[in-house]
Amino acid sequence: MDEEASDAQNELADFELKRLDLKDRLELYPLEDLIQGPSLAPPYLFSGFLRRNSLTMISAEPFVGKTMLLLHLALCLDMGQPVLGLWPVLKTERCLILGQDAVTWDYQMQIQKLYRGMGGIRETSPELKSFTRLNKGLNMMNPAFETELKEITQTWNISVVMMDTLRSFHGLDENSNNEMNAVMDKLKRWRDQLGLTILFTHHDAKQVFGIRQSRIYRPRGASIVSGSVDQHISLFTLRDQRSVALIMPKGRGVDGLEDVSFTIEQGLTLEEQPFVKLVTGASYFEPILEFLKEPRNRKDLVGWMKGREPGLHDAQAYYRVSNALMPLKRMGRIENRSRGVWQTKGIGNGAVSDQPQRTA
Numbered sequence: 001m002d003e004e005a006s007d008a009q010n011e012l013a014d015f016e017l018k019r020l021d022l023k024d025r026l027e028l029y030p031l032e033d034l035i036q037g038p039s040l041a042p043p044y045l046f047s048g049f050l051r052r053n054s055l056t057m058i059s060a061e062p063f064v065g066k067t068m069l070l071l072h073l074a075l076c077l078d079m080g081q082p083v084l085g086l087w088p089v090l091k092t093e094r095c096l097i098l099g100q101d102a103v104t105w106d107y108q109m110q111i112q113k114l115y116r117g118m119g120g121i122r123e124t125s126p127e128l129k130s131f132t133r134l135n136k137g138l139n140m141m142n143p144a145f146e147t148e149l150k151e152i153t154q155t156w157n158i159s160v161v162m163m164d165t166l167r168s169f170h171g172l173d174e175n176s177n178n179e180m181n182a183v184m185d186k187l188k189r190w191r192d193q194l195g196l197t198i199l200f201t202h203h204d205a206k207q208v209f210g211i212r213q214s215r216i217y218r219p220r221g222a223s224i225v226s227g228s229v230d231q232h233i234s235l236f237t238l239r240d241q242r243s244v245a246l247i248m249p250k251g252r253g254v255d256g257l258e259d260v261s262f263t264i265e266q267g268l269t270l271e272e273q274p275f276v277k278l279v280t281g282a283s284y285f286e287p288i289l290e291f292l293k294e295p296r297n298r299k300d301l302v303g304w305m306k307g308r309e310p311g312l313h314d315a316q317a318y319y320r321v322s323n324a325l326m327p328l329k330r331m332g333r334i335e336n337r338s339r340g341v342w343q344t345k346g347i348g349n350g351a352v353s354d355q356p357q358r359t360a
Helices: 002-025 031-036 066-079 104-117 143-155 177-193 223-228 281-291 298-308 315-332
Strands: 042-046 055-060 095-099 132-133 160-164 197-203 230-235 243-251 260-268 274-277 334-338 341-344
Touching: 042 066, 042 177, 042 243, 055 066, 055 223, 066 095, 066 160, 066 197, 066 230, 095 104, 104 132, 104 274, 132 341, 143 177, 160 315, 281 298, 281 315, 298 315, 298 341, 315 334
Parallel strands: 055 197, 055 230, 095 132, 095 160, 160 197
Antiparallel strands: 230 243, 243 260, 260 274, 334 341
C-alpha cells in the first residue's frame, strides 16, 4: 500500500508540474489572479483622458476640427500643457506626426497658429522635440512603412504616433470589414509590439435625414474600425455653429469622462502674427470661482458670462458655463447646493480650499 500511495503521489505531482508548465507556456491567467493582482491597465497619457499604449480614433465630418485637435494634442505633449486646459500632461513626449490629408503649407500654418495660441514664443520658449513627415505618399500596408516607422521611433525614442487621416495611408476598401481588418490589425500590432500610442483621424459618414445613428458607428466605412480602437473621440458642431462638442462614445480604461465643448477662436498677437486658441470652460475657472463665493443659479451664471463677453448669445454663454461647472465639480472645487444653484466648496466664507491641477 505504501508503494502504491507513493506512486499515486508521484503521478499527482507530475500532473501538477504539467499543468503549471502548460499555464506558463500558454500564458493562462487564473481569474483569481486578475482580481487580486495589480492593475494591468497602461498609465494615462493625459490624466483622466487618454491612456498610453492605446489606439485612438478622432472622427468628425469635414471642417469640424479633427486635424486641429490632433495637432493640439501633439503640441500639448511636446510643450507640457493640459489638453483644452482640462487634462494635464503627465510627461512630455516627442511625437511623430504623419500627415497626408492637407497640403504641407496648411499643416505648417495650423501648427504655427496653434503654437502661438498656446503661448509659444519662438525666441524664448523651449525647443519643440517632435517630428513631422508630411505628404510623402506613404502606404502603411507596404512593409517598408513598418521598417521606417520602427527605425524612426526607436532612434528618437518616440512613443506617440499621429496619422491624418487613416484613409490617406492605405488603398483598401473602406467599406470592407475584411480589408479594414488588415489595416486595424497592423495598427494594433504596432501598439502592442512597438509599445506605441497611436492616434488617427477619420471622417464621419454622411447622415441620412430622419435616421439616428449611434456615435460609436458614425465613422465612415466598415464597423471593424470603431470596434478595434481603444478610445474614440467624436467631434460635431453644436447648434450655435461656433462651438464643437467633444464626446467619447468609447473609452477603455477612461473613468466617467464628461462631454465638453470648445470654440476655435482666432486673432493676432501683439506682433500681428495670426494665432488660434481652442477655448473651453477652463479659461473661466478662476473668474467663475470668484463669482460663486455666493450661491448662484445657472441663469445668473449665463447672464454673468454674457456681461463678461458682450456679443455672446444665450447658447454660447450656456455652453461656456456648463463646460466650466462640470470640471470644477469633478475637482471638488464647487458643489450643487440645490437644484441649479452652485457655490464654491471651501473653508469659511466660501473660500476656495484647493487649487486645480496645473502643468508647468
